[in-house]
Amino acid sequence: MANKLTDMSKIRKVIKLYCGGNSKQFISSYLSLSRNTVKKYISLFESEGLSIECIENKSDSELEELFCSGKAAPVNVKLDALYCFFPQMERDLKKVGITVTHMWEKYIALHPDGLGSTQFRHHYKIWSKRVNSSMHMDHKSGDKMYIDYAGKTLSIIDTSTGEAKEVQFFVAILGASQYTYAEASMSQKKEDFVRSVENAMRFFGGVPAAIVPDNLKSAVTKSCRYEPEINETLQDLADHYETTILPARSYKPQDKALVENVIKILYTRVHAHLHGKEYYSIEDLNKAIATLMNSHNRRKLTARPYSRLDLFTEDEKQELRPLPNKHFEIRYQSFATVMQNGHVQLSEDKNYYSVPYQYIRKKVKLSYTSGTVEIYYKYNRIALHKRNYKQYVYTTTSEHLASTHRFVSQWSAERFIEWAEKIDSSVKEYIVHIIESRTHPEQAYKSCMGILGFEKKAGGERLIGACKRALDFEVYSFKAIQKILENNLETAPFEDRNQELPDHHNIRGKHYYN
Structure with missing residues (x-):
């Protein structure tokens, strides 16, 4: 009697581990059962269309009758057809508006004697966990791009000192297709971070509806469960590309599972191949990374007849919004007090720009890019100038100055x-x-x-x-x-x-x- 109880306990464990996404080989090794026995239990479980809840509720005698009577699986042919349907179903579900109900209706039209809707959903859940146990979220094409830095860094050789210099490894992945971009960057500072995010969108050739960063300091200045504060430079990038920043929620590992999983894969497919090789510039290192990433994106996904590149080109690329013509320019800020002559100094360049004379002695904010200088007073823009890099030069709009200043502004x-x-x-x-x-x-x-x-x-x-x-x-x-x-x-x-x-x-x- 004790042996039977032990067998029933192992059957429960086999089914529980299998529904948790573990492979038959792992279950066999973990429970010290032969692979054929494991396959038998799983085959009977699937053929009967059972659920894990159903197994837990059955008595030991009922399990013995079901699994030890030698009963053959009567619907294996149906299951084979069903499981062959799932890979394309997974792709179709990434399209906006497509639901599991729509896919069951499509399946039953192809197989009129197929399984009902409840069993259809049950087996799809089992299949999806088995082929990718880390994926628990449905991703729509063109919806989200996940970004993060790998924990393990890379290195380049400093030509002036001969020493190895640590560089960061940035990764971006599209949720639906899992199409991936990666590059090395000099740091995680906001300038390098924003440039890497832009490079990813340029690589994908389109803009996702949202960008999902982990709670990096480069991305989020203050974490909050409901309204995290986004770094102003990253928000400027999002505004330029007309997309949204959706930071991963704190203590919600499913928000980061996709990008963290691909980082683990890239440790094997990228880091391992770069180990022991010397690169003397960030450009050379990124060329090597691009070659390895091309192979990664072309490799077939687990238990699927298609690759990340196939999914991207066929399903997701057309769902991304068009890129703007101009690249994003990082915006910098400084503060200064308007001088008596109606000008304010941009301290970085050591030159001067005019503002309307009414703001003399007022404290203003200068917001500037490589091409323009904007001057704000209490959130209102009061002046716009083309940036001049010559030192000690006055850039003046005559309308800004009072009549007594206009003549002086023309001195040279x-x-x-x-x-x-x-x-x-x-x-x-x-x-x-x-x-x-x-x-x-x-x-x-x-x-x-x-x-x-x-x-x-x-x-x-x-x-x-x-x-x-x-x-x-x-x-x-x-x-x-x-x-x-x-x-x-x-x-x-x-x-x-x-x-x-x-x-x-x-x-x-x-x-x-x-």
């Missing part, structure tokens, strides 16, 4: 030199010296403005004479010209004017050395 070295040249070559020479004597040209603009203004105040001839005398003494300042004109030194004999110039220990004049 070229303007003052041209103005001086129209008066006389000696005035031009003096203005050039003024500009060149300052650390930055803009420091000289007020001096230039004051000196050239003497043309109206004192007359052109007197200004020319004053500039010639100042050039003679090699003294370059507004005050020097002002002193000469105030004391009428522009026409005085040389020997009389030496004591009249502004007190300066270097003022001797070029005639002193003759």
